[in-house]
Amino acid sequence: MRLEYFQMLDEIVEAATADRRTLVARAFVPEHSPVFEGHFPGHPIMPGVLMLETMAQASGYLLLTLNGFSRMIFFASAKEANFRSFVLPGSTLEVKAEVIHEGSGYAVTQATLSQNGKRVADARLTMRSVPFTSPALQAHVLNEGRRLSLVTTEAR
Amino acid sequence: MASTFETVAGIISSASDIPLERITPDSHVMKDLEVDSLSFLDITFEIDQKFGIQLPVEEWLAAVNEGKANGADYFVLRNLCTQIDGLRAPATV
Numbered sequence: 001m002r003l004e005y006f007q008m009l010d011e012i013v014e015a016a017t018a019d020r021r022t023l024v025a026r027a028f029v030p031e032h033s034p035v036f037e038g039h040f041p042g043h044p045i046m047p048g049v050l051m052l053e054t055m056a057q058a059s060g061y062l063l064l065t066l067n068g069f070s071r072m073i074f075f076a077s078a079k080e081a082n083f084r085s086f087v088l089p090g091s092t093l094e095v096k097a098e099v100i101h102e103g104s105g106y107a108v109t110q111a112t113l114s115q116n117g118k119r120v121a122d123a124r125l126t127m128r129s130v131p132f133t134s135p136a137l138q139a140h141v142l143n144e145g146r147r148l149s150l151v152t153t154e155a156r
Numbered sequence: 157m158a159s160t161f162e163t164v165a166g167i168i169s170s171a172s173d174i175p176l177e178r179i180t181p182d183s184h185v186m187k188d189l190e191v192d193s194l195s196f197l198d199i200t201f202e203i204d205q206k207f208g209i210q211l212p213v214e215e216w217l218a219a220v221n222e223g224k225a226n227g228a229d230y231f232v233l234r235n236l237c238t239q240i241d242g243l244r245a246p247a248t249v
Binding site for chain 1: 194197198200204210211212217
């Protein structure tokens with residue numbers, strides 16, 4: 001994880017397929033980050049909003065994989081978001097996102113963060129799917145897809 | 157059994173905090189009820205789930221934006237309910 005750059009996922013454990021609309025990823029929480037200097041002095045923990053962002057990114061890459069990185073996915077809303085345990089610097093998180101419903105221009109996912117098999121956060125997320133409006137954005141997303149080994153070919 | 161209109165009005169009321177009595181078959185979801193795009197996403201999800209369909213909202217918006225259809229054709233409740241009834245699987249009718 002590079003918290004300051006909102007780069008939350010480090011490696012993919014299981015990529016989604018048309019038959020299995022679930023993504024599992026790992027995220028290594030850094031030992032040191034300016035985020036922990038403010039959150040909180042003397043008690044560094046991962047902010048809940050960044051846990052939510054991590055689940056949203058897993059949902060995003062899940063849906064990007066399913067649409068062949070042809071449309072951008074934006075985080076639209078979170079429902080029933082729960083932060084069940086503190087996440088400390090140096091933790092390894094398993095991030096899972098599953099498609100609950102795929103609609104026209106949006107999808108709903110259920111996402112969880114776990115540590116050592118114990119659920120530390122979960123949420124139901126709504127994600128919008130829209131055409132890429134900027135080649136630079138699409139290039140960035142494709143590069144991130146390559147970093148995560150979700151994209152193995154040239155841009156489609 | 158509740159009519160399509162009653163079910164959809166209940167979903168809109170619950171998703172948008174709009175009193176049920178304000179919602180009529182002639183209400184335009186956006187113009188009259190002032191439902192914003194995020195709330196409409198929630199409403200679409202609930203309709204999709206409730207009726208076992210996928211409202212083709214993107215297709216509708218494209219048709220409206222291209223001048224091929226009028227927004228009222230899809231977003232006035234009476235018309236929205238007709239669209240839903242047309243999309244419902246025979247087993248759920």
